[in-house]
Amino acid sequence: AKDVRRMSTALRRCVSMACSDSAAVRNAAVALIPQLARPEALPCVFQPGDDLSPGARVRESELQLLKELRRLLEAPVAEAQREKAHGSVLACIAQLGAGAGRRETLWMSLVMLVDALGDTSPSMRAAAAELLHSVARLRGVFVSEMVTGQLRVMEYIGRCMQSKPGIVPELARTMGLQVGELARRMLPAVLPRMVISQDMKPLTALAEMLGLPLSDMLVNYGHYTVASILLDGGQEIDEYAARPRAVVAEEHPPRGHLGSWRREAVGR
Numbered sequence: 001a002k003d004v005r006r007m008s009t010a011l012r013r014c015v016s017m018a019c020s021d022s023a024a025v026r027n028a029a030v031a032l033i034p035q036l037a038r039p040e041a042l043p044c045v046f047q048p049g050d051d052l053s054p055g056a057r058v059r060e061s062e063l064q065l066l067k068e069l070r071r072l073l074e075a076p077v078a079e080a081q082r083e084k085a086h087g088s089v090l091a092c093i094a095q096l097g098a099g100a101g102r103r104e105t106l107w108m109s110l111v112m113l114v115d116a117l118g119d120t121s122p123s124m125r126a127a128a129a130e131l132l133h134s135v136a137r138l139r140g141v142f143v144s145e146m147v148t149g150q151l152r153v154m155e156y157i158g159r160c161m162q163s164k165p166g167i168v169p170e171l172a173r174t175m176g177l178q179v180g181e182l183a184r185r186m187l188p189a190v191l192p193r194m195v196i197s198q199d200m201k202p203l204t205a206l207a208e209m210l211g212l213p214l215s216d217m218l219v220n221y222g223h224y225t226v227a228s229i230l231l232d233g234g235q236e237i238d239e240y241a242a243r244p245r246a247v248v249a250e251e252h253p254p255r256g257h258l259g260s261w262r263r264e265a266v267g268r
Contacts, residue, residue, distance in 0.1 A: 008045045011036045015068055018092050019077065019085040026088035033092045034099060037065060055102070062096065062105040069093050070112060087127045090116055094131040098138040107152040109135070114153060117171055118164030125166075129174040144175040148185045158190030161202045168209065183209035187221050192228035 014036055017029035042061035043054075052060065072089045090113060097109030113135070116128035136143040147153055160167055172182040183206060194203045195218070207217040 018088040030091040033095045059102045098135045107150045110153045111156050118167040154189035188224045192225040195225045
């Protein structure tokens, strides 16, 4: 119990150190995070449910740590200190993303780094871009492959196209792509949701990035929406087919033979 309390105190102190006024303290926090956030240590700190598997316990603990770091990014900070403090927090997030063995930890880390590309501060945008490159390098992939390969990240970018219009151009620059090429890579993830929600503003913005009239975009790439709808429908059918027969029979009782149908019709 003492070891758990000691580890918990050390980790939370390390997280708070990321917002210190001292550059040396902030750098120490960034360097210590990977050691304190080891998979064998985190569940001892956050203590997720005992009924979870070991892998699930690690995943939930990593997500809890990322949420704490996100709260630091959202907390009010003096403008003079914001760039330094938030830059260190982003570096901690990048450390977690670089070593993440679980998909949820990676995409949540990437979402927070990509979100910083829409920051009003040029230095914050530059820091976020550099950290994305660092994460990709440590994971042995290209930035474009790492980001576009995460459906949740693409969906997040699609949702933010109106509120943070600078994200897509900055991300394209970070990837070494033209905006139109990045928009094309985003289409499978973002277009179906935009069409289903019938929100014209992001649809129009996406068409402009592609250099197409809205009608042409919907015609040329409408198959992504159709495929998404069919996939969702297929999953519902599979779930229905996998349900116990007793449950299906209760919800949809058999009608019996033709005579029963005739009697019901006459009774009406």
